[in-house]
Amino acid sequence: MTNFIYRLQNVSKTYRARRVLTVDHLKIKRGEIFGLVGPSGAGKSTLLRLLNFLEPPTTGRIRFLNIEFHANQQVPLSLRRRVTTVFQRPILLNRTVQANVSYGLNLRSEEAVGRKVEEALERVGLIDLARQRARTLSGGEAQRVSLARAIVLRPDVLLLDEPTANLDPYNIGLIEEIVQDLNRDQGTTLVLVTHNVFQAKRMAHRVALMLEGNLVEVANVDRFFEGPRDPRTAAFVRGDMVY
Amino acid sequence: MLSLRVSGTALLFSTVIGIPLGAAMGLNRFTGRRLVIALLYTGMGFPPVVVGLFVYLMLSRNGPLGQMTAAVIPDLFTPGAMVVAQTIISFPLVAGFTMAAVMGVDPNLRRQVQALGATRWQTTLAILVEARIGVIVSIIAGFGSIISEVGAVMMVGGNIEGSTRMLTTAIVLETRKGNFDLAMAIGVILLAISFAANLAMQRLQGRTIDE
Numbered sequence: 001m002t003n004f005i006y007r008l009q010n011v012s013k014t015y016r017a018r019r020v021l022t023v024d025h026l027k028i029k030r031g032e033i034f035g036l037v038g039p040s041g042a043g044k045s046t047l048l049r050l051l052n053f054l055e056p057p058t059t060g061r062i063r064f065l066n067i068e069f070h071a072n073q074q075v076p077l078s079l080r081r082r083v084t085t086v087f088q089r090p091i092l093l094n095r096t097v098q099a100n101v102s103y104g105l106n107l108r109s110e111e112a113v114g115r116k117v118e119e120a121l122e123r124v125g126l127i128d129l130a131r132q133r134a135r136t137l138s139g140g141e142a143q144r145v146s147l148a149r150a151i152v153l154r155p156d157v158l159l160l161d162e163p164t165a166n167l168d169p170y171n172i173g174l175i176e177e178i179v180q181d182l183n184r185d186q187g188t189t190l191v192l193v194t195h196n197v198f199q200a201k202r203m204a205h206r207v208a209l210m211l212e213g214n215l216v217e218v219a220n221v222d223r224f225f226e227g228p229r230d231p232r233t234a235a236f237v238r239g240d241m242v243y
Numbered sequence: 244m245l246s247l248r249v250s251g252t253a254l255l256f257s258t259v260i261g262i263p264l265g266a267a268m269g270l271n272r273f274t275g276r277r278l279v280i281a282l283l284y285t286g287m288g289f290p291p292v293v294v295g296l297f298v299y300l301m302l303s304r305n306g307p308l309g310q311m312t313a314a315v316i317p318d319l320f321t322p323g324a325m326v327v328a329q330t331i332i333s334f335p336l337v338a339g340f341t342m343a344a345v346m347g348v349d350p351n352l353r354r355q356v357q358a359l360g361a362t363r364w365q366t367t368l369a370i371l372v373e374a375r376i377g378v379i380v381s382i383i384a385g386f387g388s389i390i391s392e393v394g395a396v397m398m399v400g401g402n403i404e405g406s407t408r409m410l411t412t413a414i415v416l417e418t419r420k421g422n423f424d425l426a427m428a429i430g431v432i433l434l435a436i437s438f439a440a441n442l443a444m445q446r447l448q449g450r451t452i453d454e
Binding site for chain 2: 049052054077080081084085087089091093094103104107108149150153159
């Protein structure tokens with residue numbers, strides 16, 4: 001079994017003749033926390049959408065779990081369901097917390113849904129709100145429901161698109177702890193997109209910098225922060241890069 | 244109870260055609276979409292009597308469908324012809340309001356449910372459930388447009404006693420005969436049926452309407 005869960009080769013994404021993403025090579029290791037940092041509009045969220053197979057790349061190949069997909073090739077549902085995303089803004093269904101968390105399980109016609117939902121809600125500390133309407137939750141609670149809805153699926157890969165961007169320090173700490181536990185206990189591969197370089201430093205094993213749709217540098221977290229090779233990475237880490 | 248049978252059947256057809264059409268219009272972008280929407284909006288304001296005339300001409304013996312003998316094509320002056328006319332009147336309303344309701348759902352919800360592993364069909368269903376208040380309103384509007392409708396059913400049904408006489412056409416007839424008490428009584432029954440049907444549909448909207 002290969003050590004890499006994703007291998008991207010010559011991948012690009014173009015919208016209306018405008019190329020927004022170019023990734024010549026990228027490998028994401030099975031079980032790692034991969035941090036993706038960069039300014040707004042750098043192409044980080046576009047890359048996540050490709051990794052979740054929500055959109056096909058315009059060119060190139062994505063190898064996922066040893067199966068290779070070319071641009072515009074349909075990815076089987078069973079494979080697509082092994083990845084999920086928690087977005088920056090939690091978009092919950094207008095139902096109860098419980099119904100939101102069970103949604104993905106029901107799509108998969110899984111068994112023991114009630115027990116799995118309970119476990120996930122315990123994990124995010126919201127078991128007491130199980131029967132509450134999702135609309136009545138605070139921003140932090142809603143994001144934790146969003147996280148519970150993702151982790152209950154036990155995905156091979158969890159993509160996190162700025163999951164703590166709008167949260168208070170308490171909820172940031174809680175969410176960071178939950179996903180780190182998930183990575184450690186279940187070996188879930190995490191791809192974390194963040195504006196916050198300190199969060200990337202705290203959590204990631206490897207970090208990549210994206211600028212204007214290109215990967216500038218991919219490195220082990222220590223080297224990324226202590227001895228980056230690219231001057232743009234150094235500037236970004238120092239906070240000198242204005243964006 | 245012919246009124247309920249005819250309008251209920253027409254509403255069923257309108258819902259089966261209108262909800263998928265409205266969802267498709269609300270969720271997809273394609274060439275000619277604006278034209279289709281304009282046609283749909285025009286359909287929402289169709290004068291029933293014009294629809295009646297159209298169905299009359301189509302189903303009359305010399306009309307293009309009147310010469311056919313297929314089982315799905317009803318004869319003029321039958322309940323089947325009235326169902327066709329009422330379906331044409333109400334399905335644009337169901338489709339138009341459904342489209343508006345679907346377009347009102349947060350567009351990011353679609354991406355979110357797909358990220359949770361929903362197929363295209365499951366995504367559409369999730370969006371329709373989110374838009375349920377608007378979707379039920381579309382059915383209520385469709386029902387309202389046909390339960391009280393008289394022009395089209397009069398033209399294609401002919402108001403034949405025991406066969407195609409509906410509550411609305413009976414009111415017209417009794418009023419012309421000067422039987423105002425009977426006409427009023429039928430009117431009250433029609434209102435009661437309409438009220439009960441709308442209450443039932445409101446229940447389908449669930450708790451959401453109280454929030």
